[in-house]
Amino acid sequence: MTGHVLDRPVWHSLIGVHTHLARRHGSAARYDPEVSPFAGTEADGDAAWADLRTVLGGGGSAFLPGSPFPVPDDVRVPFRVSVLQMVAPEWRPEPDPEAIELGPADAAEMHDLASRTKPGPFDLRTRELGRYVGYRVDGRLVAMAGERMHPPGYTEVSAVCTDPEFRGRGYAVRAMSTIGSAIVARGETPFLHVATDNPAIGIYERLGFVTRLEYEVAAVVIPGSSPGPVDEPRHPYAE
Structure with missing residues (x-):
């Protein structure tokens, strides 16, 4: 092909x-x-x-x-x-040391956060697609981002979401940067999908994502x- x-x-x-x-x-x-x-x-x-x-x-x-x-x-x-498919070939983010790794024990909370914020399809086993990181405030998971599709040479940044009570504090960008830094360190290019009417497109563009196709x-x-x-x-x- x-x-x-x-x-x-x-x-x-x-x-x-x-x-x-x-x-x-x-x-x-x-x-x-x-x-x-x-x-x-x-x-x-x-x-x-x-x-x-x-x-x-x-x-x-x-x-x-x-x-x-x-x-x-x-x-x-x-x-x-x-949707727009956006790629970030020049993005060189730094990991945030305050981001926490999310794993099997966090599955229910990850699913609950995604269900309330609706960043895209996310079920209890979606975390098996790749690495996920997040942030807790007083023990409560309030933001996360992770990896989804993984074609050769690329990894998709996905499930970027923040509890409405905690938006505007930079959690989403910090989580994306942590995930993105590991993707780049592997020699791969980060990409993502976003609905064409999603205002987050501007944030992704400021990070260095450019539209590849719609x-x-x-x-x-x-x-x-x-x-x-x-x-x-x-x-x-x-x-």
Whole structure:
């Protein structure tokens, strides 16, 4: 296949660093749904959709960033979200010594913080995608950031969020810088996805992120029956 790995970041993550979290059939793969709702394919077209239907199953759903398109007529699309994919090739952040490492014992609090602040899809096992750091005030987790997709040569900065009571204190930038410094130290380039209407774009630009492309994230539901209730896809970048 030709093209840049960031054109299909889910696919390239799931055939590489995140293989252990993948469910794959042919040219399509998805994350374990308990970890992440994203899926991707190696290419566009009918063959990719046939493999994706097998991976998701009848009644199954996923978020597809950028591909495969066009979506078949029988596949339901509850919503589409326009996002920017931003990269920071010149960013050289410094880690914050006050940032704390987040791990399995913090999973419930991380999920609660993300559920309230809605930086994107985040479930109890999402932390398995990579490293996460955060900040506590009086023992309470009030901010965090971490790693998500990991195509070759790149790592996505994700789950950047701060409790509304503690915004304006620089926690988000400090957490991003801590995560970003480790990415750069590995010789990789940080990137991120952000909804086109998110005011945080200005903050990311000041840090050195530049827009590489704009595309849609489509929530799709495959037709057919499923063994249990179908979960309606949740908006991944809701404010």
